[in-house]
Amino acid sequence: MNIKVIQVGEKILGKNEDKAAENKKRLDAQKILTINIMSSPGAGKTSLIMATIKQLSKKYKIAVIEGDVASSVDAEKVSAVGIPVVQINTGGGCHLDAFMVEDGLNNLPLPNIDLLFIENVGNLICPNAYLLGEEVRLMISSTPEGDDKPYKYPAMFADSDVVILNKTDLQPHLDFNEKAFRKVVDGLNPDVILFPVSCKTGAGMQEWFDWLEGKIKEKKNK
């Protein structure tokens, strides 16, 4: 009986990878840079998206797929600034999968998009096991969560291309050791690109915008 459960799980993951590859092919054909954003609840996924929209939406066409267990609070924020957005409510599910993202893509004007953010469900454990069709896997870790998070949730840090360390403005009020944090992240993932930022004050954000613009241009010229 146990073995049966595991087989079903593998089948689901396998089917998910096939669908993710299909989504990626579709996004590549349109030269859309797609970023899967993962983090704990409240680390700043929507804040990063909103700040990036503010900075880059005059130069590039941006769209968003919002994943949440419940509510459409975040999608409403994105929609209010005139950006195409699709809300996916997982109804208790703790991660997005490639089939949900396919539904999202079917409801977006793909030929008119340069950059697609997929905001995953707030969870440091399961989302990284499910490919969605993205080109970049980005996770946000925020200083109030503590510098021990890479020890305790290693898979998410190991699987990400980019780590954004958000809420650096709170560091003077916290016992957060950035050097210790970096050391463990580098150990888990030597190729990772790390941006310490404050979405609130804007500190460090220019480096993120510059990197992202480089990636959008790279994608267009492929």
Added chain:
Amino acid sequence: MNIKVIQVGEKILGKNEDKAAENKKRLDAQKILTINIMSSPGAGKTSLIMATIKQLSKKYKIAVIEGDVASSVDAEKVSAVGIPVVQINTGGGCHLDAFMVEDGLNNLPLPNIDLLFIENVGNLICPNAYLLGEEVRLMISSTPEGDDKPYKYPAMFADSDVVILNKTDLQPHLDFNEKAFRKVVDGLNPDVILFPVSCKTGAGMQEWFDWLEGKIKEKKNK
């Protein structure tokens, strides 16, 4: 095929509830007050446990079951102050279940325990679906996560007996509206007991200690 998956899931949840009832019976027989602590990663589960041990371990015998995806960082902290602790590594699983807790109980000196903390895996989505055998379900929400968390993760707030609002010391540096937070929590769960605290400065902690001591005494006199 889909229906099969759902059946397996229901069977697992049903079996879990049976095992949780068995664990509860065992804990009740020993008059152990058992608290299941749930939260996002880094909200302060271990900090709450450590501060409570410091305050109450001279009067009451405390033990801890530590649930983590990986590592034994938290168990080492608890063990260092001489408290019996069992580490459960879920190996990728995003919540504890009653079978894991049974393993934990088998490795603790039950006749010598007044208060048992079960520190769940850091996750706001799945842990509340799995009863463990606890008497009190407690969740921690921390101010840097934002006042919109009850909207976005309603089931966890609705299912908890106690909500600890931690990191109130950071409130002057955040846009956290405590009144708005309370209003949504009360709406989801009118019977909830809410303690705003700072595990770091100790603010508000006396109210939590007093309430907890009352519950331990109540359990002993049952």
